[in-house]
Amino acid sequence: MEETAIRDLLTRLARPHPSGGKVIERAAILAEGGDFPEVIEWIIDHEGAPEAAAASAPSGGLHGSRNVQPLRTEQRRALRYVLPADALA
Numbered sequence: 858m859e860e861t862a863i864r865d866l867l868t869r870l871a872r873p874h875p876s877g878g879k880v881i882e883r884a885a886i887l888a889e890g891g892d893f894p895e896v897i898e899w900i901i902d903h904e905g906a907p908e909a910a911a912a913s914a915p916s917g918g919l920h921g922s923r924n925v926q927p928l929r930t931e932q933r934r935a936l937r938y939v940l941p942a943d944a945l946a
Contacts, residue, residue, distance in 0.1 A: 858892050863899045866891060868945050879940045880908065886938075903944045907935030 858866075866889060871879035886896050 858895050860899075862891075863896055864945060866896065867900070867940070871940065871945060874939050876939060878942045879945060881938050881940070883934065883936050883938065897938070900938050900940060903940060905938050905940040905944060908937040908939050 866886075867879075867881055870881050870885045870889070872881075874880040881900070887893055
């Protein structure tokens with residue numbers, strides 16, 4: 858994909874983020890059917906980053922953590938990517 862095509866795609870998909878930047882859903886990028894790895898590379902090259910996943914509360918009672926090993930945050934795929942405010946300008 859060309860630089861302008863990626864920028865146009867992300868501008869269309871981006872939503873405001875509380876940090877003042879823009880956030881793009883991973884699922885939205887995949888649904889567009891473009892070259893996903895190239896789009897993610899563009900985001901990282903323009904100081905974007907995967908949004909940190911919130912830790913989920915343990916469940917299953919007092920000893921529930923003994924029975925279930927949830928995926929660590931670094932093992933989960935990022936659901937959203939955050940770009941600085943000026944990345945799409």
